[in-house]
Amino acid sequence: MSIVRGAPVLFLLIAILIASALPAQSPFETIPAALSDTLAFRTPLNDFEAGDLAGKTWGLADLRGRVTVVSIWSTWCLPCRKEAPAIQALSEAARANDKIQVLTFSLDRDPEAVRSYIEERGYTFPVIVDPELAGRLFPAGGIPNSWVIDRQGRRSDAFRAWTFGRIVLEAEKLARRPG
Numbered sequence: 001m002s003i004v005r006g007a008p009v010l011f012l013l014i015a016i017l018i019a020s021a022l023p024a025q026s027p028f029e030t031i032p033a034a035l036s037d038t039l040a041f042r043t044p045l046n047d048f049e050a051g052d053l054a055g056k057t058w059g060l061a062d063l064r065g066r067v068t069v070v071s072i073w074s075t076w077c078l079p080c081r082k083e084a085p086a087i088q089a090l091s092e093a094a095r096a097n098d099k100i101q102v103l104t105f106s107l108d109r110d111p112e113a114v115r116s117y118i119e120e121r122g123y124t125f126p127v128i129v130d131p132e133l134a135g136r137l138f139p140a141g142g143i144p145n146s147w148v149i150d151r152q153g154r155r156s157d158a159f160r161a162w163t164f165g166r167i168v169l170e171a172e173k174l175a176r177r178p179g
Contacts, residue, residue, distance in 0.1 A: 041154035050133055052126040053115050058103065060153050067100045067175040068149040069167060072134050074107040075117045080144040084123060090168050091125035099175040102126065105134035107143060150174065 047060040071087050073080035091102040104127050106114045111129040118127060128134070138147055138155070146167045148156040 041148075041150040041152070041156055043155050045137060045149060045153050045155050048133060048137060050128045050130050052103075052128050053111065053118065054126065056126065058126070058128060063101075063103070063149050064153045065151055066098070067151060067171050069094075069100070069102050069171045070138065070147040070149060070155075071102070071104045072107065072138055072140075072143050072145040072147075073104060074143055075114060076108070077143050083144050084121070086165065086168070087125050088123050097175070100171060103128070105130065105138070107131040107134060148174065 045060055045063065049057060049059045051057050069090060071083070073083065073087075075081075087102060087104060094100045094102050102125050104125055106127050106129045108114045108129060109131065114127060114129050118124075138145065148167065148171050150156075
């Protein structure tokens with residue numbers, strides 16, 4: 001009977017020992033610096049045509065020749081809202097760089113609600129409001145989600161475990177490579 005009564009304490013001690021043996025930082029913080037050399041772009045992006053909120057029509061041809069960071073988000077998603085200022089900063093920096101660009105897809109259904117959200121916050125990054133197209137081009141569950149498209153129009157896998165800053169770093173490394 002005393003073993004059963006002591007089981008919760010024993011369990012707690014084991015849990016504390018295991019937790020103390022784990023690294024203090026997230027394993028995603030320790031990704032090797034050369035990881036971008038291992039990024040695979042095996043999946044050619046399907047051709048598409050869609051207009052963004054500013055009226056620009058986008059297609060696969062607009063992505064070729066530049067590294068494109070794609071973010072899938074929604075106005076109702078709190079982590080997406082937290083990531084939006086970083087997307088804006090990258091978008092502003094990319095305007096002065098002919099090797100990298102930003103494109104976002106909102107999963108919201110109401111383009112006017114997205115437009116209002118964007119305008120209220122002063123965001124200027126391109127937004128395509130088309131959940132179905134986003135799902136066909138970038139099939140992954142959960143948001144926010146980011147992808148990198150290489151200069152040939154091939155997409156990476158989704159980056160669920162990386163911070164947006166890490167994704168930007170990898171996209172910039174890719175953009176600096178010749179060809």
